[in-house]
Amino acid sequence: METQQELNALSNGIMTSGSLFNHWQGHRRVTRRLIEIFPEEQLFEFSIGGMRSFADMVKEISGLSGIGMRGLVTGDWTSTPELDYRSGKSVVSTKAELLCLWDEITVEIDSLWPQIPYQRFHEVIQAFVEYEGYTLDIILYWIDNEVHHRAQGYVYLRALGIEPPAFWNRD
Amino acid sequence: METQQELNALSNGIMTSGSLFNHWQGHRRVTRRLIEIFPEEQLFEFSIGGMRSFADMVKEISGLSGIGMRGLVTGDWTSTPELDYRSGKSVVSTKAELLCLWDEITVEIDSLWPQIPYQRFHEVIQAFVEYEGYTLDIILYWIDNEVHHRAQGYVYLRALGIEPPAFWNRD
Numbered sequence: 001m002e003t004q005q006e007l008n009a010l011s012n013g014i015m016t017s018g019s020l021f022n023h024w025q026g027h028r029r030v031t032r033r034l035i036e037i038f039p040e041e042q043l044f045e046f047s048i049g050g051m052r053s054f055a056d057m058v059k060e061i062s063g064l065s066g067i068g069m070r071g072l073v074t075g076d077w078t079s080t081p082e083l084d085y086r087s088g089k090s091v092v093s094t095k096a097e098l099l100c101l102w103d104e105i106t107v108e109i110d111s112l113w114p115q116i117p118y119q120r121f122h123e124v125i126q127a128f129v130e131y132e133g134y135t136l137d138i139i140l141y142w143i144d145n146e147v148h149h150r151a152q153g154y155v156y157l158r159a160l161g162i163e164p165p166a167f168w169n170r171d
Numbered sequence: 172m173e174t175q176q177e178l179n180a181l182s183n184g185i186m187t188s189g190s191l192f193n194h195w196q197g198h199r200r201v202t203r204r205l206i207e208i209f210p211e212e213q214l215f216e217f218s219i220g221g222m223r224s225f226a227d228m229v230k231e232i233s234g235l236s237g238i239g240m241r242g243l244v245t246g247d248w249t250s251t252p253e254l255d256y257r258s259g260k261s262v263v264s265t266k267a268e269l270l271c272l273w274d275e276i277t278v279e280i281d282s283l284w285p286q287i288p289y290q291r292f293h294e295v296i297q298a299f300v301e302y303e304g305y306t307l308d309i310i311l312y313w314i315d316n317e318v319h320h321r322a323q324g325y326v327y328l329r330a331l332g333i334e335p336p337a338f339w340n341r342d
Contacts, residue, residue, distance in 0.1 A: 012184070012187065012188070012289040013183070013184010013185060013186060013187060013289075014184060014186055014187065014188050014191060014289055014292040014293070014307055015184060015185055015186040015191075015292075015307060016183065016184060016185065017183070017185050019307070020185060020186075023311060027315075048219065048326055048329060048330050049326065049328075049329030049330040049331075049332070050329060051326065051329050118183040118184075118185055121185040121186075122185070136185055136186060136190070140194060141339070144198075144318055145338070147315055147318045147319055147322070148318055148319075148321075148322040148325075148338055149322070150319075150322075151318070151319040151320070151321075151322035151323050152322050152323070152325065152326050154319075154323065155219055155220065155222065155323050155326040155327075156326075157220075158219060158220030158221060158222050159219050159220040160220075161220070167316070167319055168312070
């Protein structure tokens, strides 16, 4: 990602670890509101153009965030039955369970994030054992992926005639 | 955004101005591919759930990026007929014009970005005269807004039976 010259200039960094944490948790608050406002049946079944349900997208976001944060800090990238989004065999099957899992991950990010030493952001890791990249880029990808799929949830809600929460409100 | 403590710790920054620039231009390459792959008529007319056409979303992204970058560097936030997305009176009416405008803004970001002193990212500005915030947060908002609306373009394409470009490929 950075050239050596840029790494030398990191004393002129424009973003701290704390800023990125706040940025991500702000996005997570918006995504949570989308899950909440979705009617339960449509959350798990509604689709446009053969795409996944919004619940399946949320399971992916939860898997990346939940397994990812633990992996970043502990080096252990194994999944749990709740977070196993890749097998399509997630045990989460209701909106309440999805929200409960969401809130558990939020608390886990709160507690794990400060354990990432700032140098780690510039180290190359093997995320989920198979994706090689700088830690910062990996985390930015998780956030982008969340914004991307959440925006698809916005379209689903509009198609269902439901006014979605404001995109800009991260409180 | 940052507390004083965090500002003092910016010598431990995790992202440089150059990294954020690369991140944004990577996203812009993906968005450009979406504009290119859209059939011209649907680009300007297709809609789901009463939402705007993807061309109108791209005009907003272009307005924020084009006017925004000039404003950040020069303090002049006035629009041009091409970038005037808020009036709904943009003079851009074909895919070729939309792509041409896109490419002009890309070149402009290339040339203006290095003129942002790194301290500026932590200064409060009045973006577009009316949105107060830290420069870094304002720029992150532009990028998030682009990812958000582009993802809605992904749903439009899927609904039209068209395979969209890969989200993860920023080359």
